[in-house]
Amino acid sequence: TPHYSELSSLLKRYEIYANAQLIATNPIDYAILAANLTNATVLLKGSNTIVASPENLDLPIYISNYGPSWLATAGSGDVLAGILGALLAQNYSNPSDDNKQENSKQENSLNYALIASSAATIHSFASILASHKTQNYNYNNEIKKILNTKEDLIIEHPIVAKDIIEALEQAIGD
Numbered sequence: 001t002p003h004y005s006e007l008s009s010l011l012k013r014y015e016i017y018a019n020a021q022l023i024a025t026n027p028i029d030y031a032i033l034a035a036n037l038t039n040a041t042v043l044l045k046g047s048n049t050i051v052a053s054p055e056n057l058d059l060p061i062y063i064s065n066y067g068p069s070w071l072a073t074a075g076s077g078d079v080l081a082g083i084l085g086a087l088l089a090q091n092y093s094n095p096s097d098d099n100k101q102e103n104s105k106q107e108n109s110l111n112y113a114l115i116a117s118s119a120a121t122i123h124s125f126a127s128i129l130a131s132h133k134t135q136n137y138n139y140n141n142e143i144k145k146i147l148n149t150k151e152d153l154i155i156e157h158p159i160v161a162k163d164i165i166e167a168l169e170q171a172i173g174d
Helices: 004-013 020-025 027-038 076-091 105-132 139-148 161-173
Strands: 042-044 049-052 062-064
Touching: 004 020, 004 027, 004 042, 020 027, 027 042, 027 049, 042 105, 049 105, 062 105, 076 105, 076 161, 105 161
Parallel strands: none
Antiparallel strands: 042 049, 049 062
């Protein structure tokens, strides 16, 4: 789950020199490159969160563009990692289950991109809800507005990681 600067550092390990500004010009290609180099699903955090898997899995690229700029706050990546970990744990195959054990390693891997994209979307929705929260706030009305608009969302105020956590239950429920 790197952001552009972290991805830049990762790519240097493979002797590929791309700074954060360069990655920002084409994040999809750099997410794909990182996925292929590491043979892992990559969730590249940014104004649009990109999820890419190694090309040999032949999976779609997922883009979550719901996140407000307030999402780039200290600790919010840790919240995303927690959401992702929880979703992965729910999808974990129980080794004692013979039917699940017969599933191929590739079949289990096929879920990673969708799970990562789901985590990014839940995280983004929670951050939007948190950024609109006021004392008499109605989460249900806000979710309806978010899902029914094609216009840019107006963000009400800055948030911190704790605000995202507090909005998670509503974001997941809706």
